[in-house]
Amino acid sequence: MANIIQPLQHFTKFESLNLGNELIEKALLYKSNPALDKAKGAGKRIGCIFLNPSLRTRISTQLAAMNLGMEPIVLNMDKEGWALEMQDGAVMNRGTVEHIKDAAAVLGSYFDILAIRAFPSLTNKEEDTSDFVFSQFVKYSGVPVVSLESATRHPLQSLADQITIRENWSGKKKPKVVLTWGPHIKSIPHAVANSFAEWTIGMDHELTITHPAGYELDEQFTNGATIEYNQSKALEDADFVYVKNWSSFNDYGKIICTDASWMLTDKHLQHAENAKVMHCLPVRRNLELSDEILDGKRSLVQMQAKNRIFAAQAVISHLLEQL
Numbered sequence: 510m511a512n513i514i515q516p517l518q519h520f521t522k523f524e525s526l527n528l529g530n531e532l533i534e535k536a537l538l539y540k541s542n543p544a545l546d547k548a549k550g551a552g553k554r555i556g557c558i559f560l561n562p563s564l565r566t567r568i569s570t571q572l573a574a575m576n577l578g579m580e581p582i583v584l585n586m587d588k589e590g591w592a593l594e595m596q597d598g599a600v601m602n603r604g605t606v607e608h609i610k611d612a613a614a615v616l617g618s619y620f621d622i623l624a625i626r627a628f629p630s631l632t633n634k635e636e637d638t639s640d641f642v643f644s645q646f647v648k649y650s651g652v653p654v655v656s657l658e659s660a661t662r663h664p665l666q667s668l669a670d671q672i673t674i675r676e677n678w679s680g681k682k683k684p685k686v687v688l689t690w691g692p693h694i695k696s697i698p699h700a701v702a703n704s705f706a707e708w709t710i711g712m713d714h715e716l717t718i719t720h721p722a723g724y725e726l727d728e729q730f731t732n733g734a735t736i737e738y739n740q741s742k743a744l745e746d747a748d749f750v751y752v753k754n755w756s757s758f759n760d761y762g763k764i765i766c767t768d769a770s771w772m773l774t775d776k777h778l779q780h781a782e783n784a785k786v787m788h789c790l791p792v793r794r795n796l797e798l799s800d801e802i803l804d805g806k807r808s809l810v811q812m813q814a815k816n817r818i819f820a821a822q823a824v825i826s827h828l829l830e831q832l
């Protein structure tokens with residue numbers, strides 16, 4: 510394949526329009542021929558470390574690595590690893606068994622690339638917004654690190670989402686993309702919403718974000734988007750509607766609205782006839798998003814999930830070129 514345009518040390522966030530386009534094109538090439546670079550990662554290993562549950566990210570990242578001839582090894586660190594100590598200088602005379610600086614350095618010595626999932630606590634805003642846990646792995650492992658969803662971002666999901674938008678848009682104008690908050694019963698992280706906004710704006714689409722008052726996201730991710738508190742107004746003439754719950758960012762981690770009328774149904778899209786609907790999954794059916802939408806023609810959710818393989822393959826391939 511062609512030489513890389515923009516080098517990348519770690520894959521943790523949106524970097525540039527150029528790199529975004531390069532990764533989307535690479536992913537689409539892999540989608541049409543998954544075995545295109547099947548010898549590229551021969552003799553190399555990727556460690557996929559999960560501190561939280563996962564279906565798509567866990568499997569798609571392994572498939573992506575295998576398509577490149579790499580060997581993936583998964584560690585469910587939350588269940589199978591030792592309890593990790595994160596604080597520098599801690600006297601470890603309580604529950605934690607192993608310091609992150611020791612564990613991350615060991616993992617770095619075992620693998621050529623590390624991939625880490627580390628969700629936020631949703632109770633400690635400062636630690637979460639600085640991506641403290643994820644950053645410790647980056648700091649101490651000494652190898653390229655891929656985010657499998659950190660406290661603040663989910664870039665492999667966002668890349669798969671942008672690939673899906675690219676495949677489903679042939680209009681001449683910029684597509685109108687709407688990110689709409691949907692109800693949920695639990696406190697949910699901001700990472701998917703932050704990252705989707707960051708990538709959608711970065712890829713130069715028109716983004717409108719709609720949510721109840723009090724659900725404003727961290728502005729560093731939404732600068733450049735239109736914020737519209739009236740959901741029906743926001744949805745008018747939408748080309749893509751991304752549904753996602755997140756907890757309050759200002760009143761950190763709190764649920765401040767449970768209004769069921771925010772759940773997206775076909776009726777909400779009466780002024781957006783051609784709108785396609787997206788969700789990262791897992792989705793709480795008939796709470797966040799109705800069955801009629803998820804099982805209907807508008808839904809892109811299965812395509813998004815499939816594209817996770819090729820998003821990961823493009824990213825791992827890019828990193829392999831720099832090893």
Ligand SMILES: NCCC[C@H](NC(=O)CCC(=O)O)C(=O)O
Binds near residue numbers: 698791
């Ligand atoms: N990785 C994709 C989404 C992960 C997470 N969802 C969740 O925690 C759902 C949990 C539940 O529905 O009980 C989120 O939205 O950030």
Ligand SMILES: NC(=O)OP(=O)(O)O
Binds near residue numbers: 566789791
């Ligand atoms: N969309 C997504 O990241 O799914 P998992 O949490 O199942 O990996």
